[in-house]
Amino acid sequence: MSLHMHPVADPRAFRHALGQFPTGVCVVTCAPGGVPHGMTMSSFNTLSIDPPLVLFSIDRRALSLPEWERADAYAINVLAEGQTELSNRFANPRGRKWEGVDYHLGPQGAPVLPGVVASYECVPHACHDGGDHVLFVVRVSGYRTHPERRPLVFWQGRYMQLDPGRPEQPSWPLDIHY
Numbered sequence: 001m002s003l004h005m006h007p008v009a010d011p012r013a014f015r016h017a018l019g020q021f022p023t024g025v026c027v028v029t030c031a032p033g034g035v036p037h038g039m040t041m042s043s044f045n046t047l048s049i050d051p052p053l054v055l056f057s058i059d060r061r062a063l064s065l066p067e068w069e070r071a072d073a074y075a076i077n078v079l080a081e082g083q084t085e086l087s088n089r090f091a092n093p094r095g096r097k098w099e100g101v102d103y104h105l106g107p108q109g110a111p112v113l114p115g116v117v118a119s120y121e122c123v124p125h126a127c128h129d130g131g132d133h134v135l136f137v138v139r140v141s142g143y144r145t146h147p148e149r150r151p152l153v154f155w156q157g158r159y160m161q162l163d164p165g166r167p168e169q170p171s172w173p174l175d176i177h178y
């Protein structure tokens, strides 16, 4: 174990350090004016149960940021293992992200992808300054889940597979949670 505390001076090293936190991978979508947009994101997280809020953040350099700011609906598609091609496709700013992609529009009008582990349909709640990112807080209006599918995992800058091994007991929710 290293006892040395690194100062946050080198952005590359800091990014690398943050990559120690494993996440799932989402393709978040919107379709303002009927034109679909999608972006691969690992910044999705839960926020509030009541009201039902979740969050994600978008780099200020993202070409599509203005579309995200004017959208009135979003779908957060949680990718399953085996969907790395979709992840790479929606992370490529210069690619034709939607060419040949199968999807349907959810009730709020945002594209929902097939084969995903879960999709959460959301409407805007708040946008906040997040430094070089914009933090989107969105309200979930409906969702679908497929617990039989396994999620794609992202860790240390690489895609991984979840190996549940032997689930630990006790399982969620613990008594200490209110």
Ligand SMILES: Cc1cc2nc3c(=O)[nH]c(=O)nc-3n(C[C@H](O)[C@H](O)[C@H](O)COP(=O)(O)O)c2cc1C
Pocket (backbone or CB within 6 Å): 025, 039, 040, 041, 042, 043, 044, 057, 058, 059, 061, 062, 063, 064, 065, 087, 088, 090, 091, 092, 093, 094, 154
């Ligand atoms: C696994 C993974 C996670 C990512 N997470 C985010 C994220 O949370 N926020 C973000 O702004 N970009 C994230 N990106 C990068 C964007 O997907 C990529 O820059 C995207 O093409 C930007 O969209 P644009 O076409 O509008 O520029 C991620 C990329 C990968 C591969």
